[in-house]
Amino acid sequence: MNSHEEFSENQIKILEHFVTDTTSNVFVLRNLPEVIKGALFSRYSRSSLGLRSLLLKEFILNEETAFASIAGDSTGDGEGDDQISAIHKAQNFYDRILDGYGDDSIGELGGAHLAIENISMLAAKVIEDSRLGGSPLEKSTRYIYFDQKVNGEYLFYKEPVLMTSAYRNLYVETCNMLFETYSALIPPMTTFMEAQFPKEEHTSKVAYGAAVRAKVLDCLRGLLPSCALTNMGVFGNGRFFETLIKKLNVNNLAELQDLGRDCYQELFKVIPSFIRRADSNHKNQIDFARFYETMQEEVKVVTKEHAICDEGSKKPGVTLIDYNPKDVVNVAAALLYSQSDKRLGDLKEHCAQLSVEDLARIIDASCNSRENRRHKSPRALEHATFTFEIISDFGCYRDLQRHRILTQERQLLTCNYDYFIPAEVLDTEMEDAYRDAMDKARMVYNKIAHELPEEAQYIVPMAYNMPWYFHINLRSLQWLCELRSSPAGHPNYRYVAQEMAKLICVAIPAFEPLFKFVDYEGYELGRLDQEIRKAEKSQN
Numbered sequence: 001m002n003s004h005e006e007f008s009e010n011q012i013k014i015l016e017h018f019v020t021d022t023t024s025n026v027f028v029l030r031n032l033p034e035v036i037k038g039a040l041f042s043r044y045s046r047s048s049l050g051l052r053s054l055l056l057k058e059f060i061l062n063e064e065t066a067f068a069s070i071a072g073d074s075t076g077d078g079e080g081d082d083q084i085s086a087i088h089k090a091q092n093f094y095d096r097i098l099d100g101y102g103d104d105s106i107g108e109l110g111g112a113h114l115a116i117e118n119i120s121m122l123a124a125k126v127i128e129d130s131r132l133g134g135s136p137l138e139k140s141t142r143y144i145y146f147d148q149k150v151n152g153e154y155l156f157y158k159e160p161v162l163m164t165s166a167y168r169n170l171y172v173e174t175c176n177m178l179f180e181t182y183s184a185l186i187p188p189m190t191t192f193m194e195a196q197f198p199k200e201e202h203t204s205k206v207a208y209g210a211a212v213r214a215k216v217l218d219c220l221r222g223l224l225p226s227c228a229l230t231n232m233g234v235f236g237n238g239r240f241f242e243t244l245i246k247k248l249n250v251n252n253l254a255e256l257q258d259l260g261r262d263c264y265q266e267l268f269k270v271i272p273s274f275i276r277r278a279d280s281n282h283k284n285q286i287d288f289a290r291f292y293e294t295m296q297e298e299v300k301v302v303t304k305e306h307a308i309c310d311e312g313s314k315k316p317g318v319t320l321i322d323y324n325p326k327d328v329v330n331v332a333a334a335l336l337y338s339q340s341d342k343r344l345g346d347l348k349e350h351c352a353q354l355s356v357e358d359l360a361r362i363i364d365a366s367c368n369s370r371e372n373r374r375h376k377s378p379r380a381l382e383h384a385t386f387t388f389e390i391i392s393d394f395g396c397y398r399d400l401q402r403h404r405i406l407t408q409e410r411q412l413l414t415c416n417y418d419y420f421i422p423a424e425v426l427d428t429e430m431e432d433a434y435r436d437a438m439d440k441a442r443m444v445y446n447k448i449a450h451e452l453p454e455e456a457q458y459i460v461p462m463a464y465n466m467p468w469y470f471h472i473n474l475r476s477l478q479w480l481c482e483l484r485s486s487p488a489g490h491p492n493y494r495y496v497a498q499e500m501a502k503l504i505c506v507a508i509p510a511f512e513p514l515f516k517f518v519d520y521e522g523y524e525l526g527r528l529d530q531e532i533r534k535a536e537k538s539q540n
Contacts, residue, residue: 005052114233120229141395321387329359333348360510373479406470414466
């Protein structure tokens with residue numbers, strides 16, 4: 001369907017550079033900086049004009065916007081320092097528009113792609129913990145060897161507090177030892193894998209080599225300390241980045257504070273109006289810092305008052321902490337709601353009187369036609385929630401923590417729990433070196449943690465177990481369990497996904513059909529099929 005708006009030939013020529021279509025009711029903006037797109041959409045919500053007319057009248061033809069300098073002319077020549085300077089000159093105009101709506105959601109109308117390089121794996125987890133509005137991707141320990149050196153040094157974060165403390169040499173020596181062990185075990189582990197899983201004649205060398213490498217690196221990643229450097233790419237909207245920077249600014253770790261400053265500095269060049277309240281001198285940031293510091297201190301005080309002496313079990317595993325057996329009624333009623341003319345309360349009362357068989361028929365109706373895990377279930381499943389506590393290695397947490405539609409929290413990384421040893425390492429000549437590295441790291445951690453518990457996290461190898469919890473609704477849990485149990489996944493997080501699904505099916509059997517694409521099988525060379533498909537595609 002075409003728009004009722006009419007433009008002159010000259011206007012169409014101008015608009016063609018900034019929109020994908022000048023006549024359709026559906027079109028995409030292009031070649032516009034985020035500050036203009038955000039302000040344009042802000043005005044759009046309170047204007048009778050179409051977006052293209054609004055773009056022409058209030059932005060392109062408005063001298064106050066500095067549009068030509070920011071966006072360039074119709075050939076798109078606005079670039080670099082000149083563009084940044086123009087954005088700053090027109091800042092009052094854009095701030096006035098965005099402030100005029102008084103709604104934080106306006107910050108979601110502009111976004112940016114942020115590259116963050118050479119940060120610790122510990123810092124990456126803090127960034128990824130900001131759940132909504134951002135999409136992070138992190139360098140993989142499965143496809144990349146982490147034993148590279150730059151200027152003769154392994155790549156790990158030199159934590160400034162530790163590097164100016166009495167623990168400096170101990171910290172550096174232990175990190176080097178962990179990287180050296182990781183590097184030294186790659187050749188024998190590769191030989192071991194090739195002997196265990198010899199290449200079949202029909203399998204391409206490329207696919208086989210990639211699958212073996214993935215398996216080798218999956219087994220050895222536990223030796224990497226959390227200070228190992230990684231790279232991240234993050235796409236997020238302005239609201240996400242403002243919140244993220246505020247949290248980084250108040251973090252106790254120097255690395256995170258530095259990241260907050262650097263992220264603000266770079267994002268201010270492209271989306272200044274959206275993140276300005278995260279400036280360290282802005283009243284909003286100062287108020288947030290005061291609140292956060294006070295809240296943390298008060299929570300610490302009450303935690304000490306209620307500390308439990310019994311340490312409890314430290315064995316790895318998955319525990320279903322909390323659930324409501326009545327949630328099957330809540331889900332069934334919610335499933336009926338959209339196709340009914342009854343009130344939700346009445347439907348719940350009705351479903352509460354139904355037999356197990358009738359409830360099962362309602363649940364089945366929502367999943368019988370699912371053909372694969374990408375067929376997502378209706379939102380009615382969100383009426384059931386579960387809380388799990390998981391004790392597993394930091395590497396496993398690192399993979400599962402990226403799921404955003406849930407509530408999760410972890411404790412500080414420590415060496416207080418045991419560490420994971422891959423089955424492929426046990427009873428081989430590699431086991432002694434692996435255990436020796438882990439035990440030395442624990443000894444050093446204990447020395448540092450007594451005085452500097454937060455900074456001591458950087459020395460903890462990824463194989464050490466840690467506790468965290470997930471509070472998650474049934475719909476998100478279904479997605480997580482089916483995705484993370486797939487054959488290509490790391491065995492550790494496959495186990496966690498499988499266990500969560502099993503626990504739910506035992507606790508509420510009516511929900512078992514919802515988990516029909518959970519893969520409970522074990523796979524020796526899990527990525528091989530995917531690598532074969534990838535190799536075949538590259539040859540076509």
